[in-house]
Amino acid sequence: xxxxxxxxxxxxxxxxxxxxxxxxxxxxxxxxxxxxxxxxxxxxxxxxxxxxxxxxxxxxxxxxxxxxxxxxxxxxxxxxxxxxxxxxxxxxxxxxxxxxxxxxxxxxxxxxxxxxxxxxxxxxxxxxxxxxxxxxxxxxxxxxxxxxxxxxxxxxxxxxxxxxxxxxxxxxxxxxxxxxxxxxxxxxxxxxxxxxxxxxxxxxxxxxxxxxxxxxxxxxxxxxxxxxxxxxxxxxxxxxxxxxxxxxxxxxxxxxxxxxxxxxxxxxxxxxxxxxxxxxxxxxxxxxxxxxxxxxxxxxxxxxxxxxxxxxxxxxxxxxxxxxxxxxxxxxxxxxxxxxxxxxxxxxxxxxxxxxxxxxxxxxxxxxxxxxxxxxxxxxxxxxxx
Amino acid sequence: xxxxxxxxxxxxxxxxxxxxxxxxxxxxxxxxxxxxxxxxxxxxxxxxxxxxxxxxxxxxxxxxxxxxxxxxxxxxxxxxxxxxxxxxxxxxxxxxxxxxxxxxxxxxxxxxxxxxxxxxxxxxxxxxxxxxxxxxxxxxxxxxxxxxxxxxxxxx
Numbered sequence: 001x002x003x004x005x006x007x008x009x010x011x012x013x014x015x016x017x018x019x020x021x022x023x024x025x026x027x028x029x030x031x032x033x034x035x036x037x038x039x040x041x042x043x044x045x046x047x048x049x050x051x052x053x054x055x056x057x058x059x060x061x062x063x064x065x066x067x068x069x070x071x072x073x074x075x076x077x078x079x080x081x082x083x084x085x086x087x088x089x090x091x092x093x094x095x096x097x098x099x100x101x102x103x104x105x106x107x108x109x110x111x112x113x114x115x116x117x118x119x120x121x122x123x124x125x126x127x128x129x130x131x132x133x134x135x136x137x138x139x140x141x142x143x144x145x146x147x148x149x150x151x152x153x154x155x156x157x158x159x160x161x162x163x164x165x166x167x168x169x170x171x172x173x174x175x176x177x178x179x180x181x182x183x184x185x186x187x188x189x190x191x192x193x194x195x196x197x198x199x200x201x202x203x204x205x206x207x208x209x210x211x212x213x214x215x216x217x218x219x220x221x222x223x224x225x226x227x228x229x230x231x232x233x234x235x236x237x238x239x240x241x242x243x244x245x246x247x248x249x250x251x252x253x254x255x256x257x258x259x260x261x262x263x264x265x266x267x268x269x270x271x272x273x274x275x276x277x278x279x280x281x282x283x284x285x286x287x288x289x290x291x292x293x294x295x296x297x298x299x300x301x302x303x304x305x306x307x308x309x310x311x312x313x314x315x316x317x318x319x320x321x322x323x324x325x326x327x328x329x330x331x332x333x334x335x336x337x338x339x340x341x342x343x344x345x346x347x348x349x350x351x352x353x354x355x356x357x358x359x360x361x362x363x364x365x366x367x368x369x370x371x372x373x374x375x376x377x378x379x380x381x382x383x384x385x386x
Numbered sequence: 387x388x389x390x391x392x393x394x395x396x397x398x399x400x401x402x403x404x405x406x407x408x409x410x411x412x413x414x415x416x417x418x419x420x421x422x423x424x425x426x427x428x429x430x431x432x433x434x435x436x437x438x439x440x441x442x443x444x445x446x447x448x449x450x451x452x453x454x455x456x457x458x459x460x461x462x463x464x465x466x467x468x469x470x471x472x473x474x475x476x477x478x479x480x481x482x483x484x485x486x487x488x489x490x491x492x493x494x495x496x497x498x499x500x501x502x503x504x505x506x507x508x509x510x511x512x513x514x515x516x517x518x519x520x521x522x523x524x525x526x527x528x529x530x531x532x533x534x535x536x537x538x539x540x541x542x
Contacts, residue, residue: 277401281400292397
């Protein structure tokens with residue numbers, strides 16, 4: 001128990017440090033991740049030596065550190081196409097067509113899970129692509145199977161391009177057509193690709209279903225079950241479709257991915273609710289510039305609060321968020337949609353009489369300051385009357 | 387004097403509007419019917435473009451064969467097959483889009499319910515149904531400026 005308490009304290013310390021240096025940590029982390037990604041991409045298909053050089057990688061990583069994720073994904077796509085063009089314009093044209101088809105049918109539904117399209121190919125080079133479906137299974141809805149599928153297809157396309165790039169000298173239209181047909185043949189006969197797409201989709205959807213069941217430690221159990229489903233899925237597919245895959249690699253990669261996913265789960269609400277949020281608004285009298293700093297209840301935090309070293313401007317902590325969500329016992333009209341991952345703003349639909357539209361439910365969210373104000377107001381009324 | 391409660395409420399509203407509420411608030415500007423129809427139209431457009439691209443890739447893949455049989459090809463049957471597959475792909479896509487976007491809209495409205503309730507509360511501050519005249523400070527609680535407004539009491 002002491003050990004677990006110490007681990008929670010370490011988590012609280014990391015939260016505090018992250019909060020304090022968030023404006024530096026976020027861009028630095030993004031820079032490191034984008035740099036690793038572009039470096040692995042160049043290692044796979046770095047046909048253009050100038051584009052694959054270190055200064056260019058650093059510049060791309062610097063751009064990726066400051067722009068939104070969607071722009072970073074676009075940047076990766078452009079660099080990949082330019083690299084492939086250096087090997088063969090026919091292959092580049094094919095890559096563009098396949099990217100376009102993937103976008104039209106799958107990738108445009110990615111939303112905020114678009115990072116999976118780039119993360120899966122990069123993690124495949126480390127033999128741990130299974131992290132992505134596990135994390136998506138923990139956090140996303142079944143639609144996240146689409147960007148996962150795109151990531152798998154893109155990785156396999158890159159591998160095929162690497163295989164054929166040695167023979168990609170095109171001197172005539174016949175050569176171009178032959179190259180094109182050979183690549184399409186390899187794509188449609190690549191069973192490992194279809195197996196990975198199917199298994200990842202199944203893992204994401206199964207984890208989403210399991211998450212909906214209410215019981216303690218549901219997220220941790222979901223990750224473990226997702227890993228088992230992943231291993232069994234690949235094992236069965238290898239046997240049924242007679243694929244010469246490396247099952248040992250799948251096993252090791254899955255176990256390592258499980259550990260990473262559990263760490264992500266441990267810090268998940270930290271990542272969601274640690275960052276300082278700066279907002280500004282105005283009313284008739286004032287302009288307000290507010291730093292909303294999440295407040296956490298942990299021993300380290302409490303200790304620092306006693307020492308006056310914690311800054312909290314607006315109360316917005318995990319416990320309050322859980323309290324604010326009406327449970328089905330308090331409000332029969334409320335239908336719970338999940339287990340512990342309801343949004344703070346989830347509320348039942350529009351039956352005003354018996355939903356949390358009733359202001360009385362706010363009483364649970366009252367802070368000690370509000371209670372003090374009410375007490376003082378009552379005292380004032382007693383002294384001076386209404 | 388600044389009302390702490392109102393600032394807290396406005397801060398929560400601003401935070402929601404900037405982050406997770408952005409999409410939901412954009413969505414709230416549409417009726418469900420209009421939003422779903424817009425998504426279905428988008429799907430039809432992208433599915434058509436995607437299908438044309440796949441068809442072009444397939445023609446390129448089978449080009450050698452098509453050149454050999456170009457004279458004796460049954461173009462009517464080929465066109466019929468192309469159109470039937472197109473209709474099937476489109477139907478699947480449109481149905482899936484209609485179903486998913488309807489669900490998404492409903493889920494978004496549920497998330498917005500709380501936001502609208504907070505907006506209503508803020509409006510009640512401005513309309514005077516919430517009492518803002520009392521700013522209890524521990525130094526000034528016995529002055530006449532602190533006299534309670536004799537309109538409605540605070541709802542809490």
